[in-house]
Amino acid sequence: HSTLKGTFAQRSKTVTHPLSAYLFRLMDLKASNLCLSADVATARELLSIADRVGPYIVVLKTHHDMVSGWDFDAEFGTGRKLTALARKHGFLIFEDRKFGDIGNTVELQYTSGAAKIIEWAHIVNVNMVPGKASVTSLANAAKKWEERSHYSVKTLVSVGGRSRGSNEDDEDDEESDDEADVQTTSEGRKGSIVSVTTVTHQYEPAVSPRLDKTIMEEDSGESVSSFEEPPSDRGLLILAQMSSQGNFMDERYTNACVEAAREHKDFVMGFVSQQSLNTLPEDDFIHMTPGCQLPPEEEEEGTEVKGDGKGQQYNTPQKLVGIAGTDIVIVGRGILKAGDPQEEAERYRSAAWKAYTERVR
Ligand code: BMP
Numbered sequence: 001h002s003t004l005k006g007t008f009a010q011r012s013k014t015v016t017h018p019l020s021a022y023l024f025r026l027m028d029l030k031a032s033n034l035c036l037s038a039d040v041a042t043a044r045e046l047l048s049i050a051d052r053v054g055p056y057i058v059v060l061k062t063h064h065d066m067v068s069g070w071d072f073d074a075e076f077g078t079g080r081k082l083t084a085l086a087r088k089h090g091f092l093i094f095e096d097r098k099f100g101d102i103g104n105t106v107e108l109q110y111t112s113g114a115a116k117i118i119e120w121a122h123i124v125n126v127n128m129v130p131g132k133a134s135v136t137s138l139a140n141a142a143k144k145w146e147e148r149s150h151y152s153v154k155t156l157v158s159v160g161g162r163s164r165g166s167n168e169d170d171e172d173d174e175e176s177d178d179e180a181d182v183q184t185t186s187e188g189r190k191g192s193i194v195s196v197t198t199v200t201h202q203y204e205p206a207v208s209p210r211l212d213k214t215i216m217e218e219d220s221g222e223s224v225s226s227f228e229e230p231p232s233d234r235g236l237l238i239l240a241q242m243s244s245q246g247n248f249m250d251e252r253y254t255n256a257c258v259e260a261a262r263e264h265k266d267f268v269m270g271f272v273s274q275q276s277l278n279t280l281p282e283d284d285f286i287h288m289t290p291g292c293q294l295p296p297e298e299e300e301e302g303t304e305v306k307g308d309g310k311g312q313q314y315n316t317p318q319k320l321v322g323i324a325g326t327d328i329v330i331v332g333r334g335i336l337k338a339g340d341p342q343e344e345a346e347r348y349r350s351a352a353w354k355a356y357t358e359r360v361r
Pocket of ligand 1 (some may be wrong): 254292312
């Protein structure tokens with residue numbers, strides 16, 4: 001399939017889903033096709049590992065329901081803090097919720113309850129065993145949410161050394177130089193971020209967003225570079241194949257997942273799967289793959305870690321990306337249990353990126 005040879009940069013220009021376009025750009029810019037599965041016990045550890053490993057990854061996968069001390073506050077809680085780290089380092093948040101129920105229930109689980117997953121997770125996934133209606137319902141929920149938020153996002157803008165709020169919508173702005181579309185709405189305050197304001201981004205959904213670096217200026221005088229805000233579109237991955245031994249996701253089920261994805265291309269970005277499922281010429285789904293570990297550094301090639309003794313089966317990035325044709329490897333314990341998770345994340349990033357560059361060469 002052409003997506004096996006297409007570079008992430010090329011695919012970012014042709015893919016239809018705005019969030020996939022953004023993700024492909026991010027992968028190209030950061031030279032990373034690594035997702036960290038941040039399976040840690042506390043919110044404090046989650047935020048700390050996200051901050052440390054953020055530079056090496058393009059997706060952070062969460063299981064919010066295994067984290068104790070999760071703060072559900074909409075403004076200052078754990079979800080919002082993760083979003084800020086995602087902006088700081090340039091990654092997307094994928095809540096591995098594996099919704100698996102009737103349409104009405106998954107819709108409520110996605111948008112309501114304490115966690116309000118839709119508010120902070122760019123990407124979620126669905127276990128499609130109950131049928132395609134679960135995908136349709138999640139798609140409708142996302143559409144409603146996107147219309148309501150109308151691409152309205154908080155952003156930090158720094159102009160000419162001074163930080164100012166901006167309102168790109170305001171055409172009546174009196175200041176008529178090249179900053180005519182910028183309006184000061186808030187002043188700096190000591191000990192806080194200088195200026196935060198709401199900007200309505202008018203992305204043409206078909207056009208991939210630019211990833212220009214913006215500068216967030218803090219009172220410390222330190223400049224923190226950050227990637228441009230991702231589009232506020234939400235995305236879904238369908239759990240089409242699993243890594244676990246003896247799982248019941250057979251070919252018929254996988255094919256139905258691919259069908260459902262094609263029916264909802266405006267919402268479904270791709271799959272959690274063990275191989276590429278792009279078969280029609282127009283398919284450009286993104287594939288994220290768990291069940292990935294590298295042999296320990298001191299070991300010889302070939303002394304692979306095969307499993308975790310609890311049903312998990314592992315493959316190397318070379319096998320998954322290079323041979324099976326998936327795009328992003330998802331690594332949890334391989335990185336989390338290492339003596340130096342940051343160094344280990346870089347080792348996985350480099351191995352997965354090498355498998356990709358060799359594949360497209
Ligand atoms: P680890 O790399 O530590 O084995 O973690 C794998 C992660 O991916 C876990 O969070 C697990 O829930 C998830 N996962 C998986 O292992 N296999 C699948 O098929 C689908 C998953 O989401």
